[in-house]
Every structure is written in C-alpha cells, then in structure tokens.
Amino acid sequence: MNINQAVILAGGIGSRTKTRVYDNNTPKVMFRINNKPILQNILEIIHDKLKINSIIVVISKGDNQIRNYFGNGNNFGVTIDYVESDSNLGIADALYLVKEKIHGMFLVMLGDEFYINSNHFTIINKKYDDAEAVITFTNTDNPQDIANNYSIKADSTMRVKSLIEKPKTFENNMLGLGTFIFKNSIFDYIQKAPKSIRTKRKELIDVISILAKEKLVYAHKLNSSYVNINTVDDWKHAKYLYNKTHFNSYRKSLVIPSYNEVESLPFVINDFKDMVDEIIVADGGSSDGTIEKISNFENDINLKIIQSKFVGYGEALRNGIDKATGDIVILVEGDATFRSRDIYKMYEYIKDCDMVIGTRTTKELISQAANMSTGLRIANLLVAKFIELLWIKIEPRLTDVGCTYRTFWKSEYDEIKQNFIGLGPEFSPEMIIEFLRNDKRVIEIPVSYYGRIGGASKHSENFLAIFKTGLKMLSLILKKKFASPKLTPD
Numbered sequence: 010m011n012i013n014q015a016v017i018l019a020g021g022i023g024s025r026t027k028t029r030v031y032d033n034n035t036p037k038v039m040f041r042i043n044n045k046p047i048l049q050n051i052l053e054i055i056h057d058k059l060k061i062n063s064i065i066v067v068i069s070k071g072d073n074q075i076r077n078y079f080g081n082g083n084n085f086g087v088t089i090d091y092v093e094s095d096s097n098l099g100i101a102d103a104l105y106l107v108k109e110k111i112h113g114m115f116l117v118m119l120g121d122e123f124y125i126n127s128n129h130f131t132i133i134n135k136k137y138d139d140a141e142a143v144i145t146f147t148n149t150d151n152p153q154d155i156a157n158n159y160s161i162k163a164d165s166t167m168r169v170k171s172l173i174e175k176p177k178t179f180e181n182n183m184l185g186l187g188t189f190i191f192k193n194s195i196f197d198y199i200q201k202a203p204k205s206i207r208t209k210r211k212e213l214i215d216v217i218s219i220l221a222k223e224k225l226v227y228a229h230k231l232n233s234s235y236v237n238i239n240t241v242d243d244w245k246h247a248k249y250l251y252n253k254t255h256f257n258s259y260r261k262s263l264v265i266p267s268y269n270e271v272e273s274l275p276f277v278i279n280d281f282k283d284m285v286d287e288i289i290v291a292d293g294g295s296s297d298g299t300i301e302k303i304s305n306f307e308n309d310i311n312l313k314i315i316q317s318k319f320v321g322y323g324e325a326l327r328n329g330i331d332k333a334t335g336d337i338v339i340l341v342e343g344d345a346t347f348r349s350r351d352i353y354k355m356y357e358y359i360k361d362c363d364m365v366i367g368t369r370t371t372k373e374l375i376s377q378a379a380n381m382s383t384g385l386r387i388a389n390l391l392v393a394k395f396i397e398l399l400w401i402k403i404e405p406r407l408t409d410v411g412c413t414y415r416t417f418w419k420s421e422y423d424e425i426k427q428n429f430i431g432l433g434p435e436f437s438p439e440m441i442i443e444f445l446r447n448d449k450r451v452i453e454i455p456v457s458y459y460g461r462i463g464g465a466s467k468h469s470e471n472f473l474a475i476f477k478t479g480l481k482m483l484s485l486i487l488k489k490k491f492a493s494p495k496l497t498p499d
Contacts, residue, residue: 019120099210119187127233262335291329323436
C-alpha cells in the first residue's frame with residue numbers, strides 16, 4: 010500500500026491520569042515509558058516500521074509541551090506539522106481538522122496507546138487497495154480490554170460488518186486497536202455522522218461502523234503487547250509490560266559503600282559478580298588493604314573503584330550511584346550481611362515498580378549471627394511507621410528504613426537526585442521518602458540478613474550508635490515532611 014502521510018491524534022489531556030509529577034496540564038501522551046514519552050513510541054512505529062516520514066500531530070490548543078519536545082521532527086527523522094484542536098472535541102472531529110492537509114490514503118494512530126514489539130509493518134505489505142478503510146485488532150483473553158476499546162464483527166474474509174465502542178457483550182476475542190488506514194472519504198462520513206448518544210460527541214468508531222455498512226472496510230491483525238492508556242494504572246501496567254519484555258537487555262550496576270572491609274568485600278564481589286554488569290565500590294579511605302585486595306578483580310569483571318574522604322555512608326552511595334552506567338542500580342553493604350540469592354526477588358519486583366527495598370525485620374530470615382536484636386528490629390519498625398503516618402495520604406507500607414539492600418531504576422533516581430541532602434545513614438530513609446513523595450512506586454520485600462564478616466557497624470554496634478543514627482534519621486524525616494520536593498533539577 011502506498012501511504013505517505015500519517016496522523017497522530019494526541020490532543021487529549023486525560024482527567025484520570027493526574028499524578029504528583031504529571032498534572033492535568035501534561036498531555037498523557039507525554040508520560041514516559043522506558044524514559045521516552047508514549048507519543049515517541051507511536052512516532053517510532055510510524056517512521057521505523059511503516060517508513061512514513063510526513064506526520065501531522067493533532068494537539069490541544071495552547072499545548073507547547075509536545076511542540077517543544079518534538080519540534081519539527083528533524084531530530085526523529087520525520088517532518089511534523091501540528092494542528093490544534095479543542096480538547097473537548099471527540100477524536101472524529103479532531104481528525105476532521107486535518108482534511109485539507111491530506112492527499113491520498115493515510116495512516117491514523119491514537120497517541121495514547123502503547124505497543125510493544127508490534128508488527129505494524131505487515132499493514133503495508135498486504136494489499137488493501139480496494140478498501141475504503143482498514144482497522145486493526147489483536148486477540149485477547151481479557152474481555153475487559155475489549156470493553157475499554159471496541160469490538161469487531163467481521164466475516165471470514167475479515168471484512169468488517171460493524172464496530173461497537175466500549176461494548177457490554179462480546180462475540181469474539183478481537184480487541185480493536187487505535188491504528189487505522191483511511192481514504193479521503195472518511196471525512197465525508199465524519200461530517201454526516203450523528204453524535205453518540207452516550208458521549209454527545211462524534212465517535213470515530215461509530216463513523217467507521219457506518220462506513221463499513223456501505224463500503225469495504227477490512228480488519229488487519231497485529232501481533233503486539235498493547236495497552237490503551239486511560240488511567241495511571243494503565244500507564245504503570247504498560248511500564249511493567251515493557252520492562253518484563255526487555256528486562257534481559259537492561260544493564261545492572263551494583264554499588265557498594267566500603268570502609269576497611271578487607272575481610273568481607275572480596276566475598277561480596279564474588280557473590281554478586283555474575284548477577285550484574287558492573288560493580289562500583291565507593292571507598293571512603295580504607296587503610297586496611299581493602300583496595301589492594303579487590304583490585305585483583307579488575308581483570309575478571311567490570312569493576313570501578315571510587316576513592317574519596319566521604320563524609321559518610323550516604324555520600325559514598327550518592328557518588329557511587331552517579332558513576333553507575335546501568336539502567337538498574339542495586340545497593341548492598343560491603344560487610345557480607347546480604348546475599349545475591351535475594352536479587353532474583355528484587356529483579357522480579359522491579360519490573361513493576363520504581364524501587365524495591367529490602368526489609369530485615371522478618372525474623373525467619375535473620376541469621377543468628379546477624380546484628381539485628383529485637384530492640385533494633387522494633388526501632389526500625391517504629392521509624393518506618395512514623396514515615397507511614399507522616400505520608401499517610403500516599404499509603405506506603407514500610408517495616409525497615411535502614412536496609413541498604415535495594416534496587417531502583419537509574420532514570421527514576423536521576424529525576425529526583427537534586428533533592429537528596431543526606432550524607433550519612435539518614436540517606437537510607439531519605440531515598441524512600443523522595444521516591445514516595447515524587448509519586449514513584451515503592452515496594453518492600455523481605456530479604457535474608459546475615460552476620461558481618463569482620464569488624465562492627467559504626468551505625469548499630471551499640472545502643473549509643475543506634476541512638477545517634479535514629480536521631481539523624483528522624484531529623485531528616487521531619488525536614489523532608491515540611492519541604493516541598495523539586496520535580497526538575499535546578
């Protein structure tokens with residue numbers, strides 16, 4: 010099929026997609042998945058898979074976010090022309106606005122849909138020259154997906170008989186998608202179509218259904234994981250599906266704070282080296298031969314050693330994270346209190362959230378040699394519940410604020426790192442707070458906790474150390490409660 014133009018309908022704001030980071034002034038097509046706007050995913054399908062370079066993007070009146078990001082399209086290998094639409098219009102009327110800019114058959118895609126590994130290229134490989142329109146579908150076992158989109162009634166040749174927007178009953182498992190091919194005649198049908206009784210607007214699916222009763226309209230099957238993003242939950246589900254599909258391709262960085270860990274650090278590196286792509290050791294000035302001992306690993310693994318007179322644990326971790334090049338960052342202690350066996354749990358949960366934090370308060374997973382007395386476990390629990398109380402509207406679920414073992418997306422951390430001020434043990438709860446109050450998804454899971462190999466923790470070796478650490482944490486927690494988060498770097 011000879012299609013030289015594409016239209017992306019991207020004018021909806023989305024009243025059900027407001028978050029603390031993305032407010033109602035942000036088009037939902039600009040929500041990010043894999044650190045790219047959803048709209049960019051659509052644009053890449055059009056350019057890379059359908060080889061169409063001329064694109065018209067229909068945006069809401071006064072919207073500059075899409076214009077500012079995509080510009081004239083040159084940076085994305087295409088040419089973009091913008092048409093402004095009243096955001097209260099239905100997509101049929103929004104599409105009608107491009108009538109004078111269209112010449113011949115053209116592609117239409119909805120900007121708030123997300124496709125993963127789709128085979129859109131098959132549309133142009135099949136001959137539909139006699140068709141007035143082509144719609145697309147995929148098969149689903151979930152009838153709720155169809156109820157949120159539209160159902161298709163077609164014959165054995167895939168000629169469409171009728172379409173129903175947001176149906177109540179289902180004749181088959183065909184899930185209608187927001188990718189279409191039209192001839193110019195679609196504009197005549199939009200013009201004469203009645204408004205929907207349900208929405209009081211002209212609905213594109215209704216228009217196509219009317220067209221199918223008079224002209225040839227075919228249904229083309231696409232193979233793809235797919236999400237129609239109407240709500241915040243839809244957006245998060247799309248992120249999960251993408252992460253799950255591409256997880257093996259993500260690079261993983263392990264960051265370890267170190268100070269005089271000559272007995273334990275080699276064991277930790279050996280334990281984790283096959284689970285990650287790089288290991289960063291942030292050393293605060295060890296004088297016991299730690300650096301000399303671990304330098305032997307540099308020929309076998311991707312090991313980076315950062316040395317400085319760090320003020321404390323938090324500054325060491327922050328420096329190590331900044332040097333990490335992976336998509337996913339894992340933090341552990343250098344004293345061998347954690348094991349790589351728990352990283353599989355972390356990896357599974359990080360697909361569905363922004364940070365996974367370990368909890369050492371599950372008694373069954375605490376080694377007898379571990380420095381986790383009943384009192385220390387209760388203290389951690391109380392501070393965790395204090396955070397829950399202060400941010401009760403977010404409804405976090407926490408039992409341990411001092412567990413270093415955690416995993417997070419580097420891109421999510423980079424968005425908020427300008428907020429971090431903690432240089433010592435208080436950095437641990439600070440990370441949790443900043444992720445939570447910036448509307449990031451945080452999940453806590455139990456991890457095994459073992460006794461240290463060599464030395465003692467200066468943060469919890471005795472009651473005085475625990476008391477000082479607790480004061481630092483509580484002071485920072487209260488400071489964070491009464492300070493507004495910065496959503497973008499200064």
